Amino acid sequence: MGFNTRVFLLTYLFLLGTISPSYSEQVLAEDAHSKLKLSSQILQDSIVKEINEHPNAGWQASMNLRFSNFTVGEFKRLLGVKPTPHRELRKTPTVTHSPSLKLPAQFDARTAWSQCSTIGRILDQGHCGSCWAFGAVESLSDRFCIHFGMNISLSVNDLLACCGFMCGGGCDGGYPIYAWRYLMNHGVVTEECDPYFDDTGCSHPGCEPAYPTPKCVRKCVNGNQMWRASKHYSLSAYRVDSNPHNIMAEVYKNGPVEVSFSVYEDFAHYKSGVYKHVTGDMLGGHAVKLIGWGTTDDGEDYWLIGNQWNRSWGDDGYFMIRRGTNECGIEEDVVAGLPSSKNLVREFAGVADDGSYLSI
Numbered sequence: 001m002g003f004n005t006r007v008f009l010l011t012y013l014f015l016l017g018t019i020s021p022s023y024s025e026q027v028l029a030e031d032a033h034s035k036l037k038l039s040s041q042i043l044q045d046s047i048v049k050e051i052n053e054h055p056n057a058g059w060q061a062s063m064n065l066r067f068s069n070f071t072v073g074e075f076k077r078l079l080g081v082k083p084t085p086h087r088e089l090r091k092t093p094t095v096t097h098s099p100s101l102k103l104p105a106q107f108d109a110r111t112a113w114s115q116c117s118t119i120g121r122i123l124d125q126g127h128c129g130s131c132w133a134f135g136a137v138e139s140l141s142d143r144f145c146i147h148f149g150m151n152i153s154l155s156v157n158d159l160l161a162c163c164g165f166m167c168g169g170g171c172d173g174g175y176p177i178y179a180w181r182y183l184m185n186h187g188v189v190t191e192e193c194d195p196y197f198d199d200t201g202c203s204h205p206g207c208e209p210a211y212p213t214p215k216c217v218r219k220c221v222n223g224n225q226m227w228r229a230s231k232h233y234s235l236s237a238y239r240v241d242s243n244p245h246n247i248m249a250e251v252y253k254n255g256p257v258e259v260s261f262s263v264y265e266d267f268a269h270y271k272s273g274v275y276k277h278v279t280g281d282m283l284g285g286h287a288v289k290l291i292g293w294g295t296t297d298d299g300e301d302y303w304l305i306g307n308q309w310n311r312s313w314g315d316d317g318y319f320m321i322r323r324g325t326n327e328c329g330i331e332e333d334v335v336a337g338l339p340s341s342k343n344l345v346r347e348f349a350g351v352a353d354d355g356s357y358l359s360i
Contacts, residue, residue, distance in 0.1 A: 037072055037281075038071060038072050038073035038076070039071050039072070039073065040071060040072055041069070041070070041071060041072075042067050042070045042071060042072050042074070042075040042265065042268050043063045043064065043067055043068070043070070043268060043269065044265075044269075045063070047061060047265060047266055047269050047279060047280060048061040048062060048063060048269055050278070050279050051266060051269065051278055051279070054278055057273075057276075057278050058273055058274045058275075058276060058298075058300055058322075059270060059271075059272065059273030059274055059275050059276070059320075060271045060272045060273050061266065061269035061270065061271055062269060062271040063269070064268065064269065064270075064271070064312065064313045064314065065312040065313075066309050066310060066312045066313035067268055067313070070268075072265070072283065075268055075283065076283050076284050077127070077128075077129050077171075078125060078128075078129055078131065078286070078309070079129065079131070079173075079263050079283055079284030079285055079286045080128075080129025080130055080131045080132050080168075080171070080172070080173035080174060080284075080285075080286075080287070081131060081132050081173060081174075081175075081176065081260045081284070081285030081286055081287045082132075082168050082169075082173045082174060082175050082285070083285065084175055084176075084177055084333065088175075088177060088178075089239070092177055092237070092238065092239050093236075093238045093239070094238065094239045094240070094241050095238050095239070095240050095241065095246070095250060095336075096241045096243075096246050097245070097246050097249035097250060097253070098249075099245060101245075101249050101252075103245070103248050103249060103252055104252075105294070105295060106292075106293070106294040106295070107248070107251065107252060107292045107293055107294070108291065108292040108294075108304060109142070109251065109255060109256050109291040109292055110291065110292075112252075112292075113142075113145065113146050113255070115145070115149075115151075116142055116145035116146060116151060117145075117151050118138070118141045118142050118145060118151065118152070118153055119142045119145070119255075119256065119291060120306075121138070121153075121306075122306060122307070122308070122310060122311050122316070122317030122318070123138070123156075123196075123308045123310070124308060124309065124310040125198075125308045125309070126196075126198030127171075127198055128160070128170075128171035128197075128198055128213070129171050129172055129173045130156060130160050130170070130171055130174075131286050131287040131288065131308060132167070132168065132173065132174040132175065132176050132179055132260075132287045133156050133159045133160045133163075133167075133174060133179055134156050134287070134289075134308045135176060135179075135258035135259070135260075135287035135288055135289050135308075136159065136176060136179035136180055136183060136258050136287075136335075137154045137155065137156045137159055137179075137183075137188060138156075138256070138258075138289050138306075138308070139255065139256045139257055139258050139289055139336060140154055140183055140188075140232070140234055140337065140339060141153055141154045142255045142256045142289075143254060143255040143256070143336075143337075143338065143339045144232060144339045146254070146255040147254075147255075147338065147339050148339060148341070148344070152190055152232065153190065153191040153192070154188045154189070154190060154191060154232055155188050155189045155190060155191050155193060155194040155195070155196075156191075156196050157191075157194045157195060157196050157197055157214060158188040158189050158193075158194045159179055159182055159183070159188050160197075160213065160214065161197070161213060161214045161215060161216040161217070162182075162186070162216035162218065163178070163179065163182045163186075164216070166178055166181075166182065167179055167182060169213070170212075170213025170214075171212060171213040172213070176258050176260055176287050176333065176335045177237060177239065177335050179258075180234060180237035180238075180258075180335055180336070180337045181237045183233060183234035183237070183337060184233060184234045184235065184236060184237045184337060184340075186231075186233075187231035187232055187233035187234075187340075187342070187343065188231065188232060189220065189227060189230035189231055189232070190230050190232070192220075192222065192225070192230075193220035193221065193222065193225050193227065193230040194217075194220065194221065194230075195221065197214035228343075229343070231343050232339070232340075232343065232344075233339075233340040233342045233343065234337035234338065234339060234340055235337060235338040235339060235340035235341075235342075236337045236338050237335070237337045238335070238336065238337060239333070239334060239335055240257060240334040240335070240336060242326070242331045242332050242334065243331075244323060244324050244331060247290070247331060247334050248293055250334070250336060251290060251291070251292065251293075254336065254338060256289050256290060256291045256306075257289070257290050257334050257335065257336040258287055258288070258289060258290075258334070258335050258336060259287070259288060259289075259290045259303075259305070259330055259331075259333065259334050259335075260285055260286065260287045260288075260329070260330075260332075260333040261285070261286060261288075261321070261327075261328040261329050261330040261333075262282050262284075262285060262286075262328045262329050263282070263283050263284055263285070263286045263328070264277045264279075264280045264281065264282050264283065264328070265279070265280025265281055265283060266278050266279050266280045267328075270313075270314050270315075270319050271314065271315065272314075272315045273320065274296060274300045274302040274320045274321065274322055275319055275320060275321045275322065275327070276321070276322045276327050276328075277327070277328055288305050288306065288307050288308070289305065289306045289308075290303055290304070290305050290334070291304055291305065291306055292304035293323055294320075300322065301322065301323040301324050302320040302321060302322060302323050303320065303321050303322075303323045303330060304318065304320055305318065305319055305320070305321060306318055307319060
């Protein structure tokens with residue numbers, strides 16, 4: 001509903017005596033503030049100062065180059081996670097792991113599987129609210145290397161463009177669990193076959209204009225490659241129980257996972273340390289790739305996460321966030337799936353009785 005329409009409706013209701021003048025004034029003031037807020041700059045010296053002078057913040061803030069000249073509205077467009085409907089939460093299988101599994105105090109998937117180059121990649125979602133697709137495809141790429149020994153980069157573009165309304169709204173946001181179902185049912189081709197449409201990333205001020213969702217072409221850019229032959233699938237799509245031990249065990253056994261969390265204004269300013277929300281409004285939901293955990297010298301437990309806002313943001317593209325307290329909902333919506341040997345007949349003969357993969 002537009003601002004002018006709300007003015008008319010609130011005035012009409014006031015004249016009918018349905019609402020009080022104080023209520024209508026409050027709502028209209030909120031609308032005006034909202035418009036003003038969206039057009040303001042996301043990076044604020046006052047936020048940097050408040051964080052860096054806060055005795056218990058636990059992290060450092062800066063004016064990150066990634067969001068130079070970004071407005072709040074432009075930043076919000078990148079936060080593309082839509083809340084999962086409750087009926088989907090109920091019918092999606094949830095994975096738990098044995099509480100007796102011994103886990104290391106520190107873990108980093110980049111070093112645990114150093115042969116897997118995709119784990120350490122920091123990408124850039126550019127102008128599009130495609131984080132829900134990046135988190136899924138990046139995690140599955142990593143898991144193909146971990147489980148199959150294949151260093152492949154899978155196509156975010158395939159999922160973003162071709163999943164359609166089943167996954168949500170493309171660049172206008174989507175649902176991580178639906179993304180994994182698409183990977184299971186339809187698979188995705190390689191990045192080489194279908195590169196990400198916004199390959200310029202954020203090279204110009206403000207990242208404008210915002211790009212629409214790319215069209216689904218179903219044809220490799222290289223005429224010598226076949227679309228169907230390039231497909232790689234997930235064997236499953238599941239949630240991971242929110243107990244931190246279960247999340248750690250899942251990463252330890254199977255590789256990085258996709259996690260979603262609520263983003264506040266201060267997060268845009270993250271530079272280093274263990275993030276926890278200190279100041280600013282909540283702006284939306286964001287999906288990222290969780291690759292490890294640890295504890296700082298000061299005793300702060302954290303999750304280690306790779307973002308897709310390029311290396312000019314945060315700690316070389318990464319960030320740490322407080323572990324064990326469900327900070328910003330980071331432990332509530334963890335999703336993943338195992339890689340499938342489907343379509344890989346040249347590399348693998350199948351799966352053994354114990355679930356391990358057999359190489360030809």
